[in-house]
Amino acid sequence: MDILKGVFKKSIFLVITAAIISAFFEQKKLPLGIIAGGIFGILNLRGVVRSVEGFVGSESPSAGTVIFNMIRLLMLFAAIFLLVWYKIINIIGLLIGFTIIFILIIVEGIKAAKSK
Numbered sequence: 001m002d003i004l005k006g007v008f009k010k011s012i013f014l015v016i017t018a019a020i021i022s023a024f025f026e027q028k029k030l031p032l033g034i035i036a037g038g039i040f041g042i043l044n045l046r047g048v049v050r051s052v053e054g055f056v057g058s059e060s061p062s063a064g065t066v067i068f069n070m071i072r073l074l075m076l077f078a079a080i081f082l083l084v085w086y087k088i089i090n091i092i093g094l095l096i097g098f099t100i101i102f103i104l105i106i107v108e109g110i111k112a113a114k115s116k
Helices: 002-022 030-056 063-085 091-115
Strands: none
Touching: 002 030, 002 091, 030 063, 030 091, 063 091
């Protein structure tokens, strides 16, 4: 949970900063895409953390945990698909937001590994 808290705190600052910087480019939907990518990245990370905690607590994964993971991924895919299909967000911005979260996960994981 410490990694999740560290990623969440740092991601708010970095995602908003990246969205503000991207507002100066000609792409109008780029800042919204970055924010959406950050939000989806955090929500996905939270779901993964809950799933891993469920797997660690039991010897074998329960059907409920597996179904929850499939529904979570389906909802994430559907939301991203609809936002891109209706051109509400910019796909490049979405990837930038996801990448920020991904890099923060790696950095926080390395910090956690070094502290132990």
